[in-house]
Amino acid sequence: EVQLVESGGGLVQPGGSLRLSCAASGFTFSDHYMEWVRQAPGKGLEWVGRTKNKANRFTTEYAASVRGRFSISRDDSKSSLYLEMNSLKTEDTALYYCVAKFYGTSDYWGQGTLVTVSS
Amino acid sequence: EIVLTQSPGTLSLSPGERATLSCRASQSVWSNYLAWYQQKPGQTPRLLIYGAASRATGIPDRFSGSGSGTDFTLTISRLEPEDFAVFYCYQYGSSPLTFGQGTRLEIK
Numbered sequence: 001e002v003q004l005v006e007s008g009g010g011l012v013q014p015g016g017s018l019r020l021s022c023a024a025s026g027f028t029f030s031d032h033y034m035e036w037v038r039q040a041p042g043k044g045l046e047w048v049g050r051t052k053n054k055a056n057r058f059t060t061e062y063a064a065s066v067r068g069r070f071s072i073s074r075d076d077s078k079s080s081l082y083l084e085m086n087s088l089k090t091e092d093t094a095l096y097y098c099v100a101k102f103y104g105t106s107d108y109w110g111q112g113t114l115v116t117v118s119s
Numbered sequence: 120e121i122v123l124t125q126s127p128g129t130l131s132l133s134p135g136e137r138a139t140l141s142c143r144a145s146q147s148v149w150s151n152y153l154a155w156y157q158q159k160p161g162q163t164p165r166l167l168i169y170g171a172a173s174r175a176t177g178i179p180d181r182f183s184g185s186g187s188g189t190d191f192t193l194t195i196s197r198l199e200p201e202d203f204a205v206f207y208c209y210q211y212g213s214s215p216l217t218f219g220q221g222t223r224l225e226i227k
Binding site for chain 1: 120145152154156158163164166170173175176205207209211214215216217218219220221
């Protein structure tokens, strides 16, 4: 059974930093693209970024709203995905989901971890 | 960046009726890499359609997707009570990937 468990969310002041983690199990993590998607309270889905697999050189891509502030990495030996968030703004407040992409035909979502940016 | 605009914002229909949801892209979606998701309150999004017209595993055949280029449609042929939710289109053909703003399908 595929499982994705996010952690690391919490309350942080504007300008602060936070590192989210996503522990994956039940599939061959190294084969798959992984994404972060967020959802502000009561709002829609926003794609944050992704990391491709080893075959595609672990290329990372980001939404314009986070580029230069957020960084995605992965550790295939630990089946883990990370999101390093710096220079946080109040508008980054959201539930952050880790998503495993299965060749475009299916995907799996974690339950999310809540990040609140507030003074 | 490809901007996806969904319409209508809210759709009010009764069970048994047909629902038609639209997603228009600001530029052509490469290879029709357009997906549809359903999200119910308190739940994670569920993939319904990928590649504009292919149903994901386990999705009932009352859900269908169509379209190409910049205009895409999700059709639910006969609404069941459990279908009422928010629906998002999502393009994964070019970076940055993007979601539409969502269409809320509510019971009339």
